[in-house]
Amino acid sequence: MILNFYKFIVLLVTLLLTMLVSAQKVVSKPLLTYEKEGIKLNSYNYSGIEHLFHQKNDTTYVVNFWATWCLPCVEELPHFEKLNQKYKDGKFKMILVSLDFPKMAESRVIPFIKRKDLKAEVVLLNDPDANSWIEKVNKDWSGAIPATIIFRNEKRKFFEKAFTETELENEIKSLLN
Amino acid sequence: MKKLKLALLLFVAVVAASFTLVTSEKGYEIGSIATDFTLKNIDNQIVSLRDMKDAKGYIVIFTCNHCPYAVAYEDRIIALDKKYKKLGYPVIAINPNNPEKQKEDSFEKMQVRAKEKGFTFPYLFDEGQKIYPQYGATKTPHVYILEKTNKGNVVKYIGAIDDNHADESAVKEKYVENAVNALLNNKEVSVKTTKAIGCSIKV
Numbered sequence: 001m002i003l004n005f006y007k008f009i010v011l012l013v014t015l016l017l018t019m020l021v022s023a024q025k026v027v028s029k030p031l032l033t034y035e036k037e038g039i040k041l042n043s044y045n046y047s048g049i050e051h052l053f054h055q056k057n058d059t060t061y062v063v064n065f066w067a068t069w070c071l072p073c074v075e076e077l078p079h080f081e082k083l084n085q086k087y088k089d090g091k092f093k094m095i096l097v098s099l100d101f102p103k104m105a106e107s108r109v110i111p112f113i114k115r116k117d118l119k120a121e122v123v124l125l126n127d128p129d130a131n132s133w134i135e136k137v138n139k140d141w142s143g144a145i146p147a148t149i150i151f152r153n154e155k156r157k158f159f160e161k162a163f164t165e166t167e168l169e170n171e172i173k174s175l176l177n
Numbered sequence: 178m179k180k181l182k183l184a185l186l187l188f189v190a191v192v193a194a195s196f197t198l199v200t201s202e203k204g205y206e207i208g209s210i211a212t213d214f215t216l217k218n219i220d221n222q223i224v225s226l227r228d229m230k231d232a233k234g235y236i237v238i239f240t241c242n243h244c245p246y247a248v249a250y251e252d253r254i255i256a257l258d259k260k261y262k263k264l265g266y267p268v269i270a271i272n273p274n275n276p277e278k279q280k281e282d283s284f285e286k287m288q289v290r291a292k293e294k295g296f297t298f299p300y301l302f303d304e305g306q307k308i309y310p311q312y313g314a315t316k317t318p319h320v321y322i323l324e325k326t327n328k329g330n331v332v333k334y335i336g337a338i339d340d341n342h343a344d345e346s347a348v349k350e351k352y353v354e355n356a357v358n359a360l361l362n363n364k365e366v367s368v369k370t371t372k373a374i375g376c377s378i379k380v
């Protein structure tokens with residue numbers, strides 16, 4: 001009887017853990033999906049992408065906040081793209097979060113993705129009440145872009161600046177296994 | 178004994194100096210005394226806060242031509258000046274960007290934009306980019322509300338204009354208006370700092 005009780009508890013805990021793990025993997029539903037020239041671009045509010053910042057696994061994540069009109073962002077993006085190509089087959093994931101205004105999604109963002117041949121995942125963040133989420137991304141973020149967060153599990157680095165390729169690769173390497 | 182006093186004094190001075198250094202790197206916090214400045218306005222006149230004798234305080238806004246977030250707020254900045262200048266809180270706009278890095282933010286282009294939009298407030302050029310680091314501005318737009326007191330101009334609010342850059346009609350919290358209203362009524366500003374997305378200052 002006692003044995004059965006233990007079995008039951010173990011089963012229950014396993015079940016709960018499985019549920020938790022699978023819940024983390026759920027990709028939230030986008031607010032909108034823009035589509036043009038064969039390229040799809042999903043837009044989210046902050047709660048739709050928040051799970052990204054709480055991934056607890058062996059993968060190194062690079063999340064970059066940018067916009068097509070932000071000159072230093074556009075200048076550093078080729079470094080991100082290049083390093084994504086270099087590391088993407090390992091435990092590595094890059095997400096480029098565009099802060100372009102939603103009305104520019106089809107007229108500027110998608111053409112930009114196509115022109116620059118961006119292969120890293122791009123999402124559009126449409127959440128104007130930035131005061132409610134900037135500090136959730138990182139408490140040191142003033143709100144200026146470009147901004148980048150690089151993390152693996154509890155190791156987390158935040159940068160409110162533009163990168164050179166070498167600087168970015170060094171930071172990525174410092175977190176990779 | 179004298180030597181000890183001297184050593185103590187030196188120690189205090191060093192500690193004070195190091196604190197000052199830290200503050201100047203990070204910019205102002207709520208309660209800091211903000212520096213005055215002498216900057217060129219788009220009409221080629223030199224503007225300082227002390228020249229505005231009737232002001233009870235100032236709405237200092239670091240903003241610029243090129244940044245879409247700054248552009249989205251232009252009409253709201255004009256409205257703030259129209260509403261609060263006569264109540265003693267004029268808007269003073271400062272472009273902190275280096276035009277060598279951002280061509281649209283040159284002094285000449287500032288003059289053009291101010292004319293196009295009919296700016297009712299000074300639009301100053303932070304030549305040599307000396308003022309914005311003292312304030313600790315990191316982006317455009319970035320607002321500092323100052324209250325004029327006998328101790329100097331005290332920082333009372335730092336942050337965003339309101340909580341929706343994209344759609345004025347969807348704004349729920351008018352941070353700057355709420356802060357100035359509180360100051361005009363001799364009340365404590367309830368929301369003292371906020372954050373918003375903006376364009377990094379081009380150095």
